[in-house]
Amino acid sequence: MTASTDNILEIDAIEVVYDGVIAAVHDVSLTVPRGKIVALLGGNGAGKSTTLKAISTMLAAERGMVTKGTITYDGKPVKDQGPADMVRLGMVQVLEGRRCFAHLTVEENIIAGAYSRKLSKAEIRNELEKIYTYFKRLRERRKSQAGFTSGGEQQMVAVARAMMAKPKMLLLDEPSMGLAPQLVAEIFNIVNTLNQKEGVSILLAEQNTNVALRNADYGYIIETGHVMLHGTAQSLLNDEKVKDLYLGVSKEGRKNFRDVLRRESAVHPDFHQA
Amino acid sequence: MTDFLFFIEVVVAGLLAGTMYSLVALGFVLIYKASSTFNFAQGAMVFFAVLAFVGFMELGLPFVVAFFVTIVLMGLVGFFTERLVLKPLMNQSEDTLLMATIGLGFVLEGLAQAAWGVEVRRLDLGIGDFPIPWIIDSTGLFISALDLTAGLVAAVLIIGLALLFKYTKMGLGLRAVADDPGAASSIGIPLGNIMLLVWTAAGIVALVAGMMWGARAGVQFALVDLALKALPVLIIGGFSSIPGAIVGGLIIGASEKVLEVYVGPYFGGAIEGWAPYVLAIFFLLWRPEGLFGEKIIRRV
Numbered sequence A: 001m002t003a004s005t006d007n008i009l010e011i012d013a014i015e016v017v018y019d020g021v022i023a024a025v026h027d028v029s030l031t032v033p034r035g036k037i038v039a040l041l042g043g044n045g046a047g048k049s050t051t052l053k054a055i056s057t058m059l060a061a062e063r064g065m066v067t068k069g070t071i072t073y074d075g076k077p078v079k080d081q082g083p084a085d086m087v088r089l090g091m092v093q094v095l096e097g098r099r100c101f102a103h104l105t106v107e108e109n110i111i112a113g114a115y116s117r118k119l120s121k122a123e124i125r126n127e128l129e130k131i132y133t134y135f136k137r138l139r140e141r142r143k144s145q146a147g148f149t150s151g152g153e154q155q156m157v158a159v160a161r162a163m164m165a166k167p168k169m170l171l172l173d174e175p176s177m178g179l180a181p182q183l184v185a186e187i188f189n190i191v192n193t194l195n196q197k198e199g200v201s202i203l204l205a206e207q208n209t210n211v212a213l214r215n216a217d218y219g220y221i222i223e224t225g226h227v228m229l230h231g232t233a234q235s236l237l238n239d240e241k242v243k244d245l246y247l248g249v250s251k252e253g254r255k256n257f258r259d260v261l262r263r264e265s266a267v268h269p270d271f272h273q274a
Numbered sequence B: 001m002t003d004f005l006f007f008i009e010v011v012v013a014g015l016l017a018g019t020m021y022s023l024v025a026l027g028f029v030l031i032y033k034a035s036s037t038f039n040f041a042q043g044a045m046v047f048f049a050v051l052a053f054v055g056f057m058e059l060g061l062p063f064v065v066a067f068f069v070t071i072v073l074m075g076l077v078g079f080f081t082e083r084l085v086l087k088p089l090m091n092q093s094e095d096t097l098l099m100a101t102i103g104l105g106f107v108l109e110g111l112a113q114a115a116w117g118v119e120v121r122r123l124d125l126g127i128g129d130f131p132i133p134w135i136i137d138s139t140g141l142f143i144s145a146l147d148l149t150a151g152l153v154a155a156v157l158i159i160g161l162a163l164l165f166k167y168t169k170m171g172l173g174l175r176a177v178a179d180d181p182g183a184a185s186s187i188g189i190p191l192g193n194i195m196l197l198v199w200t201a202a203g204i205v206a207l208v209a210g211m212m213w214g215a216r217a218g219v220q221f222a223l224v225d226l227a228l229k230a231l232p233v234l235i236i237g238g239f240s241s242i243p244g245a246i247v248g249g250l251i252i253g254a255s256e257k258v259l260e261v262y263v264g265p266y267f268g269g270a271i272e273g274w275a276p277y278v279l280a281i282f283f284l285l286w287r288p289e290g291l292f293g294e295k296i297i298r299r300v
Ligand SMILES: Nc1ncnc2c1ncn2[C@@H]1O[C@H](COP(=O)(O)OP(=O)(O)O)[C@@H](O)[C@H]1O
Pocket: A018, A019, A022, A023, A024, A025, A042, A043, A044, A045, A046, A047, A048, A049, A050, A051, A062
C-alpha cells in the first residue's frame, strides 16, 4: 500500500474564491489519515467552513469555487461531484449551526440521513437502533419536533443524521458552538466513540481549540485562509505560541500568529534572516 | 325551514367549490415550501394544463390517454422550469424567483394560446351541472353533480398527497428540503429531484382544477384569475401549511357563496370576484401569519 491510500483525504494548496472575486481560502494543505480525527482550528472568518465546503462540494450552492490546488478523497480527485455524489461516496458534512429540520421529528430527521441509501423499512429500523445506542438521549426525544429540542440535542440530531448515511468520513463544523461545556464534552465523547467503533475518519473545524485538540490526533491552525502551524494534537497543546494565542493562557491581548511573528521579528531584527 | 335548507345548500355548494380552491392553493404551498417562492405561474399552469388536455382530446386521444399525456407534459414543464429557471437562480433572492415565476406564467399563457388557439373550448366530462336526484329525495338539498364530483376528486387528491408527504421517502425528502435545503443537500437529498416532484405534483393539481372548472365555465383564459383565488386562500390558511390551504379553501368557498347570495344583492351582485380578497384583508389585519401559518421555529 502506498502512503497516499492511508490518507482518506488529501488537500493540496487549495485556493477558494466566492463570487469570482473574494478569496476566502488562500493556501490550505492538509491530510486526514484513515480512521483519525484531525482538527482544523482558527478564529471566526479564518476559512474553516469554506475549507470543509470545498471538500463536500457544497461551495457551489454559495457561489464559491476552488480556483487552485487539488482535493483527493479516498484516492479519487474531488472535482465535478455534487454534494449528493459525495454523500454516496461516504463523505458527509455536518454544517455549522446544527441545521436540523425544525418541523420534522427527531426520528424523521435521523431517518432523512439515510436518504442516499437504498434501505428497506426493517433495515432503517436496525440502523436507527444502532444510532440510538450512541445517542441515548435522542431515543427519549425521538417523537419530539426537532425545532423544540435543546441546542445540545439538535447538535446530536445533526451528527446522528449524518451517521445514518453510513459515512467513511465526517466533516464536523463547530459542533461545540453555543453549547455549555458539559454538553460539549458529551458530544465529543460520542464523536470519539463513533470514530473508534465505526472507524469513521473525522475532520473537525473548531474555534474551541482546547476541546478540539484534546479529542483529536492531529491539528492544523489556519488564519485568513493560510495554514499557520500544524502538528500532532499533543505537540500543539504544548506549543508556547498556541498556548499563548488559542488556549487562553496568555494575559496579553494579541490576536493572531501574524502579530506574534511580527513581534518576534521586531524584538529580534534578524529573526527572519537567520 | 326552506330558507334554512337553502342556506345549507349555499354552504354545501360553497364548500364543494372551496375544495377546488384548496387544491390549487395546495399547488402553491408545495412550491412555496420547496423553493420559498410564491409561484405566480400556478394560474397559468391551470390554464396551460387543461388547454393542452382539451387539445389532445381534439386530436382524437381517448380521455385517459389525454389525461396521462398531459401529466407527462406538466412533468416536462416542471423539469424545464427546474433546469432552466430555478436551478440557475438557486442562490438568488426570493424576489428574483418571484419575478421568474411571473415570467414563466406569461410564457405558459403564450405557449398555450399559440399551440391551441384563443377561443373558449368546451370540456365535457360527462357529469352534468345539475342536482342529484337521490340527494334531493333523501335530504331535500339541491346539490350539483359536478360540484360533488369536484369536491370528491379534490378531497381524494389532497388526502393522497398528504399521505405521500407523510409516509414516503420522497415525501420525507420534500419536507426536509422545505425546512432547510442546505442541510437536506448536505445529507445527499438531491434538490433537483425534489423540485421536479414538487412541480409535477403542482402540475397534476393544476390539471385537475382546470378540468373541473373548465367543465363548468369552459376552458378559457379566465381560469388564470380563478386560480389566483388561491392567494386569499393562502392568506387565510398560511403560505406554508397544507392543512391551512385546505381549510382556507373551504372558508373562501363557503363564505364567498354565502356573501354572494345574501349580501351580493345589496352591491348589485357578482361580489364573488372580490369578496374573498376583502375577507383576506380582514384576516391579514387579524392574523397576519394565517390560521395555520406554521409557527416559525427559532433555533435554540
Ligand atoms: N458565501 C460567502 N460569500 C462570500 N464570502 C464568504 C462566504 N462565506 C464565507 N465568506 C468569507 O470567507 C471568509 C472565511 O469564512 P468561513 O470559511 O466561514 O470562516 P470560518 O468558518 O473559519 O469562520 C470570511 O472572510 C467570510 O466573510
